[in-house]
Amino acid sequence: MSRATIIEHVHGRRVFDSRGRPTVEAEVRLQGGAIGRAIAPAGASKGSAEAVDRRDGGSAMGGHDVRGAVASVAEQIAPALRGLDGHDQIAVDEALIALDGTANRSGLGANAMIAVSMATAWAAAEAAGQPLWRHLLGERQGPVTLPLPEIQIFGGGAHAARRVDIQDFMIVCPGAETVAEALDWTAEVYRAAGELMAESGRLAGVADEGGWWPVFASNEEALEALVQAIERAGRRPGDEVAISLDVAASEFGKDGSYQLARDERVLDRDAMIELLEGWLDRYPIVSIEDPLAEDDAEGFLRFTRKFGHRVQIIGDDFLVTDAGKVRAAAQAGIANAVLIKPNQRGTLMETLECWKAARAYGFGGVVSARSGETEDVTICHLAVGWQVPQLKVGSFSRSERMAKWNELLRLEEALGDRARFAGGTPYAASPPSPSASSSSA
Numbered sequence: 219m220s221r222a223t224i225i226e227h228v229h230g231r232r233v234f235d236s237r238g239r240p241t242v243e244a245e246v247r248l249q250g251g252a253i254g255r256a257i258a259p260a261g262a263s264k265g266s267a268e269a270v271d272r273r274d275g276g277s278a279m280g281g282h283d284v285r286g287a288v289a290s291v292a293e294q295i296a297p298a299l300r301g302l303d304g305h306d307q308i309a310v311d312e313a314l315i316a317l318d319g320t321a322n323r324s325g326l327g328a329n330a331m332i333a334v335s336m337a338t339a340w341a342a343a344e345a346a347g348q349p350l351w352r353h354l355l356g357e358r359q360g361p362v363t364l365p366l367p368e369i370q371i372f373g374g375g376a377h378a379a380r381r382v383d384i385q386d387f388m389i390v391c392p393g394a395e396t397v398a399e400a401l402d403w404t405a406e407v408y409r410a411a412g413e414l415m416a417e418s419g420r421l422a423g424v425a426d427e428g429g430w431w432p433v434f435a436s437n438e439e440a441l442e443a444l445v446q447a448i449e450r451a452g453r454r455p456g457d458e459v460a461i462s463l464d465v466a467a468s469e470f471g472k473d474g475s476y477q478l479a480r481d482e483r484v485l486d487r488d489a490m491i492e493l494l495e496g497w498l499d500r501y502p503i504v505s506i507e508d509p510l511a512e513d514d515a516e517g518f519l520r521f522t523r524k525f526g527h528r529v530q531i532i533g534d535d536f537l538v539t540d541a542g543k544v545r546a547a548a549q550a551g552i553a554n555a556v557l558i559k560p561n562q563r564g565t566l567m568e569t570l571e572c573w574k575a576a577r578a579y580g581f582g583g584v585v586s587a588r589s590g591e592t593e594d595v596t597i598c599h600l601a602v603g604w605q606v607p608q609l610k611v612g613s614f615s616r617s618e619r620m621a622k623w624n625e626l627l628r629l630e631e632a633l634g635d636r637a638r639f640a641g642g643t644p645y646a647a648s649p650p651s652p653s654a655s656s657s658s659a
């Protein structure tokens with residue numbers, strides 16, 4: 219180990235996220251002078267099995283303050299990591315996991331852990347004189363895939379006071395040839411959607427992730443508006459610009475029963491699947507996240523059997539970036555893609571393990587931001603550095619979102635001739651292969 223990459227100091231700082239809530243920023247300084255910095259994001263619609271943030275509780279800041287987590291960086295993490303090789307991400311992450319000592323990361327807090335884990339990666343890249351994406355990519359030569367952006371046009375669910383039940387009404391641009399073109403098309407669709415809302419007297423600001431506030435009489439009306447916006451923007455719905463949904467069904471479904479408040483209906487598992495089937499038939503939907511609730515493996519299985527050959531089925535709350543859950547789901551024939559959120563686990567090492575497990579089973583992958591975000595752009599570098607073919611960041615407004623899209627433009631420019639855009643439909647076209655061996659992960 220080179221002395222230059224030995225961790226000299228870890229500093230925790232209390233900063234604020236896009237909801238105005240405190241969050242943890244970490245700075246890792248190496249002996250050679252390199253410094254890495256990263257900020258923890260925060261979810262609102264969370265899976266019950268995801269790693270938990272450490273929050274102070276009480277009345278100040280609505281109980282969301284993170285003074286305890288920031289103190290854990292100074293008092294526990296900094297002394298434990300001092301002297302470790304910052305270049306050895308696994309050693310650092312294993313030290314964090316051991317120090318935390320809990321299964322759900324409630325000891326140190328997943329917010330403190332992920333900030334430090336990501337800051338370590340930035341410091342190591344800085345010490346190597348490379349941007350993070352290149353550092354993660356390693357010695358690999360040849361073309362580099364840039365992820366297909368998945369971008370929200372209308373918010374919903376827990377991100378829009380449950381104005382509609384479905385959480386994310388998004389688009390992807392499989393017909394675009396570059397990230398820059400996909401973002402141009404998205405900008406036009408986003409603008410067209412805003413005009414449509416204004417013309418029909420429904421413009422009411424934006425939801426948590428910057429998508430238009432969903433003033434709709436039904437969940438399906440949002441899908442109709444999305445198709446109209448794509449057409450108004452001069453794009454062909456389907457092959458040029460397609461629809462992607464995050465149903466986030468755990469927010470309104472439990473024990474196989476789904477309460478769609480906006481539609482004033484309570485559906486059982488099969489009726490919920492039928493509702494989605496109707497949408498898949500009527501709208502150009504190519505990807506659907508958490509179509510059933512996290513406790514409804516049976517529903518997920520039935521849904522995958524019926525539609526896994528024609529649509530991407532992503533587990534978010536259902537798989538919580540957990541390599542073991544991904545393997546189990548793949549072996550059972552459930553879902554065909556995973557959402558990858560570093561703070562759902564707490565360390566980069568485990569996040570990468572999850573993506574490797576997914577890849578070994580032919581699953582698709584989407585690196586994802588959280589609804590509470592900041593200017594931190596680490597996830598863009600993870601998507602490119604780990605060659606994950608899709609990136610989800612929320613909408614096309616608000617600077618915590620645009621910081622990521624703009625970073626992706628920079629990465630595309632930096633890659634030049636090596637850049638390959640993951641357009642088309644990078645989805646797992648075939649059902650997960652039961653023969654994939656977990657040892658290859």
Ligand code: 2PG
Pocket residue numbers: 260261262263264385386427464466534557586587588589590
């Ligand atoms: C999700 C994310 C992002 P949250 O459910 O996929 O949209 O939301 O960060 O609130 O979990």
Ligand code: MG
Pocket residue numbers: 464466507508534535557
């Ligand atoms: Mg989700």
